[in-house]
Each structure stands twice: as structure tokens, then as C-alpha cells.
Amino acid sequence: MTFPGALTKTIEEMRKAKIRAWNESKQGSRAWLAGNMMTEARAGFRAFNEGTKETGREIDFIALRQALAQGAPWTDELIESLMPWRRTS
Structure with missing residues (x-):
């Protein structure tokens, strides 16, 4: 038997690098996405x-x-x- 929430914790730890990268670049990405979605x-x-x-x-x-x-x-x-x-x- 595993600890409660172990899978969720593992997935969150694996995604930390992606979340950090997104947070560092999201302003530019948001502007790009807005421009792309308009056209x-x-x-x-x-x-x-x-x-x-x-x-x-x-x-x-x-x-x-x-x-x-x-x-x-x-x-x-x-x-x-x-x-x-x-x-x-």
C-alpha cells in the first residue's frame, strides 16, 4: 500500500521544472498566444x-x-x- 496522495505528489514534483519555466516566460507567451488567437x-x-x-x-x-x-x-x-x-x- 502507498501513502495517500503519493501519486499526486510525484506528478507535482515532476512538473515543477515545467511550471517554473512557464512562470518565467508566461508574459511573452501570453502575448504570443493572444496575437495568434486573433488571426x-x-x-x-x-x-x-x-x-x-x-x-x-x-x-x-x-x-x-x-x-x-x-x-x-x-x-x-x-x-x-x-x-x-x-x-x-
């Missing part, structure tokens, strides 16, 4: 949530990055054009 991830989550097996659940990330590289503004129209059910085959 590609937001569009991707919408496609996954609203898509179906028939239409697909993934935006065209290559077309998105090409459009942005050409200077296209990040607009609702751009996002809509990348949705799987809007693409032409």
Missing part, C-alpha cells in the same frame, strides 16, 4: 466548429499566408473566403 487560430477554430465531414474542417492556411504576404488586410471577407465550404475545387 490564424481564430479562423481555424471557426472552420473546425462550423465545418462538416462533407465540406471539410480546415481553412486553406497556405492561401491565407500567401494573401497576407501580398498585403491583403485581415478582414472578415478574407476569413470567409478561406473557409472550406467557400473554396472552389
